Amino acid sequence: MKAYALILLFWAAVFHGTLAQTPAPLQITRFAVAGIDDGRIDQKTRTISLTLPAGFSATTLVPTITTTPNVQQISMVSGQPFELSIQEPITIQLSGGTAKTSYRLYIRGTLQPDLSDLLRVTISEGTQFVTIPMKGNSTLPTASDAKPSFITIRNTVTGETHQSPVIDHKNPYLWYLPCDLVSGVYEATLTTQGQTFTVSRQVVVTAGKPFLYSPGYFWKATSCRTDLTTTPGSPFVLKGRNFEAKADYRLELKNDFQSVTLPGTFADEQTLTFQIPATLATGTYQLQAFARNKPIPSAKETGGNERPQLIVGDYGGQAGIESVGDGAFKESATFRPGDAISFSCLGFGAGGAVKLVHAGASYLTPEGTLKSQLPSMTYRTLCRLPDTLPQGTYEVYVVKNGKQSARYRQKITIQ
Numbered sequence: 001m002k003a004y005a006l007i008l009l010f011w012a013a014v015f016h017g018t019l020a021q022t023p024a025p026l027q028i029t030r031f032a033v034a035g036i037d038d039g040r041i042d043q044k045t046r047t048i049s050l051t052l053p054a055g056f057s058a059t060t061l062v063p064t065i066t067t068t069p070n071v072q073q074i075s076m077v078s079g080q081p082f083e084l085s086i087q088e089p090i091t092i093q094l095s096g097g098t099a100k101t102s103y104r105l106y107i108r109g110t111l112q113p114d115l116s117d118l119l120r121v122t123i124s125e126g127t128q129f130v131t132i133p134m135k136g137n138s139t140l141p142t143a144s145d146a147k148p149s150f151i152t153i154r155n156t157v158t159g160e161t162h163q164s165p166v167i168d169h170k171n172p173y174l175w176y177l178p179c180d181l182v183s184g185v186y187e188a189t190l191t192t193q194g195q196t197f198t199v200s201r202q203v204v205v206t207a208g209k210p211f212l213y214s215p216g217y218f219w220k221a222t223s224c225r226t227d228l229t230t231t232p233g234s235p236f237v238l239k240g241r242n243f244e245a246k247a248d249y250r251l252e253l254k255n256d257f258q259s260v261t262l263p264g265t266f267a268d269e270q271t272l273t274f275q276i277p278a279t280l281a282t283g284t285y286q287l288q289a290f291a292r293n294k295p296i297p298s299a300k301e302t303g304g305n306e307r308p309q310l311i312v313g314d315y316g317g318q319a320g321i322e323s324v325g326d327g328a329f330k331e332s333a334t335f336r337p338g339d340a341i342s343f344s345c346l347g348f349g350a351g352g353a354v355k356l357v358h359a360g361a362s363y364l365t366p367e368g369t370l371k372s373q374l375p376s377m378t379y380r381t382l383c384r385l386p387d388t389l390p391q392g393t394y395e396v397y398v399v400k401n402g403k404q405s406a407r408y409r410q411k412i413t414i415q
């Protein structure tokens with residue numbers, strides 16, 4: 001019995017020693033400022049949220065900070081003023097013995113639109129966004145906040161409104177200029193943290209030089225994209241900016257086999273229409289539009305003009321092959337029977353099989369395997385070539401659900 005009691009005492013001592021070796025966490029238990037509701041403390045995320053009242057104008061705060069007794073040092077001292085941060089959270093460091101930790105202090109409050117001169121925006125090649133600087137004591141909300149920020153602008157003549165999300169929440173706010181915005185004068189409001197403010201400045205939009213939208217451009221709105229696919233005998237709509245009603249327009253289409261020039265019709269400031277001849281052969285064409293006999297540039301992306309391509313096909317308007325590569329998706333023009341062949345298709349959907357045409361004979365691979373999806377509805381698919389293929393040069397197509405893409409712009413060689 002005595003031995004059993006000794007064992008119990010031993011384990012009780014061990015358990016008590018283990019508890020004694022586990023230090024209590026370093027914590028801030030209260031964060032307060034006179035005249036302001038106490039900061040909300042989240043001990044799990046170690047964050048403190050302090051909301052300033054409307055009209056608060058001080059640039060410094062004097063905090064009252066309460067901590068657990070084991071906190072020996074703290075980087076923000078209770079009773080001593082500190083400057084407000086309206087950009088980033090303030091880090092408060094705590095230490096006690098060998099233990100260290102930190103809290104992030106987020107200060108939120110009322111934002112006031114900056115009273116500035118009229119904001120004049122020229123929508124020309126490369127215009128992507130505008131800024132509205134703000135003033136007021138607050139940490140600006142982040143894009144992950146439950147209540148996102150956005151700008152609403154209203155045309156003062158037509159009453160038409162557009163809404164754009166804020167894409168950078170540092171001061172000044174940065175937001176996309178709606179790509180389908182017509183010239184005019186606009187009033188702006190900012191909605192942030194669940195509050196809406198009228199921006200004193202007006203947005204004055206004027207037209208610049210004409211340019212074309214193209215796939216992959218910075219603006220992603222559907223209304224601002226040109227669907228660069230069409231079929232013989234169909235109208236083709238080209239989207240862009242700053243088109244003039246009195247200008248003469250034409251469209252040149254070229255590939256390795258033919259070229260054609262089509263007259264254009266002005267529809268509105270952002271739209272030109274062209275009629276594709278019914279006799280135009282299917283295929284991929286380099287596209288160049290002209291206004292007043294001068295080339296219309298494509299919208300700038302990553303520093304240079306894109307040369308958009310128009311895919312003309314007889315497969316219900318579906319797009320064609322963008323690239324052909326090997327099993328590692330590297331561009332390739334030479335293959336052996338049995339090799340893996342990859343292709344990317346724009347707008348043709350996922351999957352499909354490769355059809356090869358040579359000397360009047362056609363060869364079809366088994367259905368491919370989807371490997372990845374890229375922006376702008378481009379899919380990468382992997383197929384396996386037949387084990388027996390005659391040597392020679394082949395035209396390349398993609399077949400899916402009974403539809404065939406336009407011929408790939410280059411031919412491949414089977415060795």
